[in-house]
Amino acid sequence: MFKHFLWFIRKPADERETALLSAAYQRALVVLWFGIIVIWFFARVAGESIISSQGIFILPLLLLLSILAGAWTLRDEELEYKNTKINRTPSLAAVALIAGLLFLAAVGLVYVNAGYLWIAAIGFTIAELALGAYATWRWTAGYTTHARLLGSLIFPFQTLGYLSTDNRKYRVSYMLLSSFWFLVAPIIIAVILLSLPSHTFVGYLQWDGYLVPGVFDSALKGNQVPASHRVILDYRDTDVAVGDIVQYNKMVNNIIDIGGNGEMHSGINESFGRVMATNGEDVTLDVSDGESQSVNSALADGVLLTEEHHTEVIPKSDIIATAIINAPGAALAEAILW
Amino acid sequence: MPPNILSNLKALRLTRQLTQEELGAALGVSRQTIIALEQNRYEPSLSLALRCAHYFHTNIESIFSLISE
Helix, strand or coil: CHHHCCHHHCCCCCHHHHHHHHHHHHHHHHHHHHHHHHHHHHHHHHCCHHHHHHHHHHHHHHHHHHHHHHHHHCCCCCCCCCCCCCCCCCCHHHHHHHHHHHHHHHHHHHHHCHHHHHHHHHHHHHHHHHHHHHHHHHHCCCCCHHHHHHHHHCCHHHHHHHHCCCCHHHHHHHHHHHHHHHHHHHHHHHHHHHCCCCCEEEEEEEECCEEEEEEEEECCCHHHCCHHHCCEEEECCCCCCCCCEEEEEEEEEEEECCCCCCEEEEEEEEEEEEEEEEECCEEEEECCCCCHHHHHHHHHHCCCCCCCCCEEEEEHHHEEEEECCCCCCCCEEEEEEC | CCCCEEECHHHHHHHCCCCHHHHHHHHCCCHHHHHHHHCCCCCCCHHHHHHHHHHCCCCHHHCEEECCC
């Protein structure tokens, strides 16, 4: 029975196979309808909640049963198995060209603003999926439409891996390799994008053993920010100096209205500021929020971006990270942690 | 319902020294279909029966016959 388990992806080779596959579809449809009626009846008796709680299993089970019914119909028959020749269009060159253009588009997006990194990475992933789906659709011309849809929309990279070799021994490895590449490619692209010059620059916080990327909008543009100034921020580094950008714990009060009681809760938010002065155990920070209209005037003196400065004095022990920015005029507008 | 057609396709094929694959290719069907026809497990369509007759330069009745006959 299992020798024709994938009967539903076959395109009939001739009139006999057409008749056999028609019989298989007929049997599968009967089983499907019978199953639906049984479940409907069962739901009437046992309550419709069974559909909502178990529905996710019922449909695949019904489909599996109907496929098995079709395979059972064909159990004594021989079908012609040919290696379907892969239609190698679009060409690999075209796929590579499209992938290259997608990459350039992602680079352009991140160059404009590193904050678009995730959008670029997600866009690249979606485009990669679309490209995979298109290539799979073209390369599976020898299969039935529903099999092509299944392969293209749900398993494009696995299907491409499967079809990319005629050697049955290597098919599973190729499928795994193809799937792995699909998962890894966006990460590689993201890493490349992170290392590119940008209007913004990206630092990393070493946080509990993890590197957490942070995007810092700089007044310097593009390659004006040299690579040497994309500093690594050391978490818990409290050795601060004037001009450093620090991340610190800020106690905030929030009024949370639970049950109409209007209770006040205190919490700690992570905030950013630029060190204006250090005095023993205290640090005076410029915590201006960087209004954009003040950018140009602030650039002239190379300090923070707002003319109206807000300062805050905090104990050094509240500082949890420090960025040393020593590029002339490298004023920071804001720091965003992802 | 089991097929009720007898064929002497195998005899005709052997007289022409054709393989099942070659005959299948000539008639536009798979080798498995030729096997099924030779073993009387498949009733050919009128189109296929006519193609067979045309290929062997004979009439349909000399290739296929009803079992009841």
